[in-house]
Amino acid sequence: MAHSSRVTPPAGRPSGDLLHVTVGLALLLGVWSVGALEVSTGKVSFIEAMNGSTVLLPCTYSSCIGIKNLYFNWHYNDNGTMNKLCEAVIPVEGVEPNKVSVFHDRVDFVGSSKTQNISILLWNITFEDQGQYICFAKNPKEKNRNHSAIFTLYVVEQMREVDNTLTVIIVSALGGVIGLVVLVMVIKAVVVHFLHKDDEKNKECLVSSSGNDNTENGLPGAKGGDTNKATPKA
Incomplete structure (x- = not known):
């Protein structure tokens, strides 16, 4: 004669039905907390x-x-x-x-x-x-x-006065730093402008000097007369 046996879930582990109920309650509580x-x-x-x-x-x-x-x-x-x-x-x-x-x-x-x-x-x-x-x-x-x-x-009785000394100091310091940065940028722009002008002057001087040297040395294109020019025939 066969004997039927019922499997009991191990201690400490919920059965399938209990697990489903627990999950369902958790979901319901989650929805409830949201709404x-x-x-x-x-x-x-x-x-x-x-x-x-x-x-x-x-x-x-x-x-x-x-x-x-x-x-x-x-x-x-x-x-x-x-x-x-x-x-x-x-x-x-x-x-x-x-x-x-x-x-x-x-x-x-x-x-x-x-x-x-x-x-x-x-x-x-x-x-x-x-x-x-x-x-x-x-x-x-x-x-x-x-x-x-x-x-x-x-x-x-009366509202407390807020001490803005630190705020004023910070704002003043930031304003000074910003002003200094602007001043440096202006000075830099002026210096770059004058240096650019000096470069242009130097280039003009080099071109002029090169032209004078060519004239003195009798190179082609010079303005001086040709010393080897033939004597006209009678």
Whole structure:
């Protein structure tokens, strides 16, 4: 009677089905990460502004698979207490939100879904406004995928003066070097010009001297009379 035997994969090596499932999950996660919603406050995540001025708190969103009923809001982190500044819902890409709810009397929404912009303005800032501002968004089209970014505001009495001494020194040095190079090129051109004239004069002198030597030696083409000329017959 024949006995059937089942081959068990070696320990530490996944079976074929498990391997296929693992590869499939990796591919799905890769696609998900590519199309995932992201919000950004730009390359610089902070700003330093004077007391009493108006500042822009920037934020943009992006999603490779698009949005639907994208929810966003802004919060201010007041020593651990999150104070909501505004919120709204963007129906679809390129359509402005029907209503932006603002919960702060010195905040204005200045973004536009046409440019994927959900930035706000903060008017007449005070030292109490200093701190972290959080931009948050959630996209139901990506199974409520959400993302947030932090923008930090520093409030000062007056802006710091930038010391441009080193910059002035560098620019002056470069200007001096460029001026010196131009001067050298001009002098070189003048010298070459005069040397060229001297060469022409030397050539003229050589030609003239050669003509005089031929005349004195009675060579053909000389202007002097022929001493061997026959005496005319009577």
